[in-house]
Amino acid sequence: MTTHTRLTNREVAAILAGVAARLQILDANRFRIIAFQNAAESIRTLAQDINAIDAAGELTSIQGVGKGIGDAIHTLLVNGSDPEFDALFAQVPQGVVDMMQVPDMGPKKAKRLWEELGIDSVAALRAAAEAGKLRDLKGFGAKSEEKILKGIELLAKRTERGDGERMPIGVVRPLALHMIAELQAKLPAGAIERIEIAGSLRRWKETIGDVDILCLSAQPALVMETFRTLPEVADILGAGETKSSVVLGNGLQVDLRVVERKHWGAALQYFTGSKEHNVAVRELALKQGWSLNEYGLTATGAGDAPAGEERFFEEEADLYAFLRLEWVPPELRENRGEVAAAQQHTLPALLTLADLQGELHGHTTWSDGVASVAEMAEAARARGYHYWNVSDHSVGLGIVQGVDGEKLRRQRVEIDAYNRRCAEADIDFRLLQGSEVEILADGALGLPDDVLAGLDVVVASIHSAQRQDRETITARCLKAIYNPHVDILGHPTGRLLGERPPTEIDMERILQACRETGTVVEINANPARLDVNDLYARRAVELGCKLAINCDAHSPQDLTLAEYGVGVARRGWLTAADVINTRPVDAMLALLKDAQRNAHDQP
């Protein structure tokens, strides 16, 4: 019996991060601080509910959670608070922690301003800087004040955007590609030998903190000068000999690093990250007697090579190979087991965009799509697909004109006619007829079973009453999953990146039910959704589920979004075998039929 509300993974992670921040300000042991940061990050990126893990007594199985932090989390979950954490939170005000969000304001500066000038909020910091009160402090000058004011402005700009400082990959990626194209166009031919996106964008993370670009050039100064003067650049944060940092008008930061050829391999490895992956690889290198930085390896003397001996790598793969590691696809570089797998040479063969044979969720003018059935089919064929499931919305969705049984009968005629034309022209393409059937508030579906039975592939999803409590919305989806006509659970968590948090749905129970019934879990590739995300995708496969990658296209252009879904899948360690729409149409349909035959009654 608990009297407090259940803490989410995100909330527990935030508390641990808050502890780490306060320990930083109090100048605690730096490894203790890192331990709390690591535990926070680990829990933030956990696919399973921390309460369930605690209930199973398995907290210390979480990477970075040992006895100390494990016990504290347990106390937190059971009592709603932990006395030692409470003391830390009472000791250092939130406002002082908030000050560390200001660029160039770290724990040391925040501590001194707090202790020596009593500044305990970003607002107070701004006032003091504007009044010129900071320059009296040793180590601070007029420039520091200026920088702090600029930093506060930048912070405000970043936080006024919905979700805070990170932007969805779907927004950032086109901007980054555009900047690279501009750079290449503005520079003389040959100035850029190689240029590549690095950082979280190369790893296809769903949100991007900043863009990182690596460039190989014999004229670094020219490249960076050109970069800093691109039209979209609003401000220059830093400009040194090897790297520059700028801010665009929309608040997005872009970092450029320029290197010479012999450093390319190590530099790309470094700049791709993640930080946690880099640390893991560098620790492994040390065990082999080599110190790794962004230039290459230097022997420490602890191994066979004499101390000071250097190794350089023109290609990233050469560096991994030297460390006796399989080359790690960037999407896996999150220190979630990939380094160990690379050592064993057991990394998964990740699926690729080219593996997709068709899609199973998309819309036409029969509901809220902007193109006809034939137009969408042509677009799908142009993508190299061999099938596409017409899954217009069912009735039950307020604003959208739904497709009922009668309309489906007429739509079937149109689909059959298109397929007949393909067959006559000997074209290996087939339209399927389905529905994106609404899971109504009580778990009933927006179409009757006898109508669903006549469809090829049924996607069930939620677009309304998304604020139901955890038990209600989970039971609602379970009911749909156990309907034998439902083939795919569409965008299961309902989140919209930067706009709407996921519903309270218990994904562990949902995924277990999907595995039980053979219901396929969707990776909705629309970059506003990316739902399920990488973590749930990986968990789904662990539990034995199959997945489908769908653009949920409402227009022909939307089909280009598939690459974002593939990014999620690869980050979830998925192979082609895990994703049903990598199969030819008949094999894919046979798989769904099998699941239907083996369907269980809902317990």
Next chain:
DNA sequence: GCCGTTTTCGGCCCGACTGTTTTCAGTCG
């Protein structure tokens, strides 16, 4: 505070850029 195909103790990644530092700390990548 966490962790272990060399360890249950003794490690824990490494460098660029900035400012006022007169020799390097702080912050960030």
